[in-house]
Amino acid sequence: MRLSHLVLENFRNHRALALEIGDAPVHLFIGPNGAGKTNLLEAIALLSLTKSCRGAEDDDLVMWEQPYLRVRGTAVADDGGERCVEVVAERTPRRRKATLLADARVPAGNVVGVLPSVAFLPEDLALFRGPPMGRRRFLDQLLCQVDAEYLRSVVVYQRLLRQRGALLKRIAAGDARAEELAVWDQPLAQAGAAIVAARSALLGTFSLTLANELRQLGLPWRDARMVEERQTQAGDAAGIERELLALLVHHRPRDIAHGATSAGPHRDDWNVHVDGRHLATFASRGQERLVLLALLALEVAYLELKRGERPIVLLDDVFSELDERHQQHVLSALGNHQTFLTATHAPPVSSAVHVWDVGEQQEVALRR
Incomplete structure (x- = not known):
């Protein structure tokens, strides 16, 4: 996959921008802090996910005092076909949003993953020490790009979770009966089980090769794996569904008291364990950065395998704490993928890299 054109209107701090992107495999945006370099990567990721890869709400993506945003990308697929994706979101009380594929309006789910991408952003450095929400989002953003059924399960689960939460509050206020929860618990457990099973399979797949990726980056650890922390024990979706349903029933009194659902994939977590130790308990910041790069390499390979398409790679400030050897390793490992x-400041790069200057007034110009 190769992005050939990118158009932004009122996205973050970019009022109007149109880039014609050349055939170079690597594109480097150079500019001062606050110029909007990260926002360019976020805009590309928006075309993959239809929402912010950083967890921001659509309203936060719209330029200040502007009524809407528009991001449009045209790409050439590995088979030579052209793909055009557009996302439009309004900052209005109705918060209307439209997703277009080949200039035809389609449901957002039809767009997710059409322009596949993976991203490394500065906030990802909090992945191992930050709250579980970021680790769940890491899995969801990847799985939603390769599995339409997983995306559907996530959408259904989030809707049911909101509806069950509203019912819990009504029960606590005396406006509804606890027996009404049975209507929501079965479908919630079913959708939740599909999510848990898919996440578990992905973590298992990554665990098979994570240690090898880390060794290639010069980390001397013998064993590395991604360890689940979830409330269920079953390995198959049917078993997980039964366990989740039992937990939902068992925790009803507590859920009513707190006005929130306490069991399900929205409460699950995972982390990296190295040689039997939790990564966050001993790894340096530099080591954590290398682990993130190893995970990114696994994401790239997984997307390429599942979609039969090379994803676009987005790396924000990835070189700031890497020595030249690791910088060259990253570039060589991603050599056949379009990378932004x-x-x-410009690190030592080959003449084949396209360098773009991003100015303080958000102007973007190709240097070479």
């Missing part, structure tokens, strides 16, 4: 990077 950002930096405040």
Whole structure:
């Protein structure tokens, strides 16, 4: 996959921008902090996910005092076909949003993954020490791009979770009966089980090769795996569904008291364990950065395998704490994937890299 054109209107701090992107495999955005380099990568990721890869709400993506945003990308697929994706979101009380594929309006689910991408952003450095929400989002953003059924399960689960939460509050206020929860618990457990099973399978797949990826980056650890922390024990979706349903029934009194559902994939977690130790308990910041790069390599390979398409790679400020050897390793490992990077100053790169200057007034110009 190769992005050939990118158009932004009122996206973050970019009022109007149109880039014609050349055939170079690597593109480097250079500019001062605050110029909007990260926002360019976020806009590309928006075309993959139809929402912010950083967890921001659509309203936060719309330029200040502007009524809407528009991001449009045209790409050439590995088979030579052209793909055009557009996302439009309004900052209005109705918060209307439209997703277009080949200029035809389609449901957002039809767009997710059409322009596949993976991203490394500065906030990802909190992945191992931050709250579980970020780790769940890491899995969801990847799985939603390769599995339409998983995406459907996530959408259904989130809707049912909101509806059950509203009912819990009504029960606590005396406006509904606890028996009414049975209507929501079965479908919630079914959708939740599909999510848990898919996440578990992905973590298992990554665990098979994570240690090898880390060794290639010079980390001397013998064993590395991604360890689940979930409330269910079953390995298959049917078994997980039964366990989740039992937990939902068992925790009804507590859920009513707190006005929130306490069991399900929205409460699950995972982390990296190295040689039997939790990564966050001993790894340096530099080591954590290398682990993130290893995970990114696994994401790239997984997307390519599942979609039969090379994803676009987005690397924000990835070189700031890497020595030249690791910088060259990253570039060589991603050599056949279109890659967009950002930096405040240009690192040593080959003449084949297209360098773009991003100015303080958000102007973007190709240097070479």
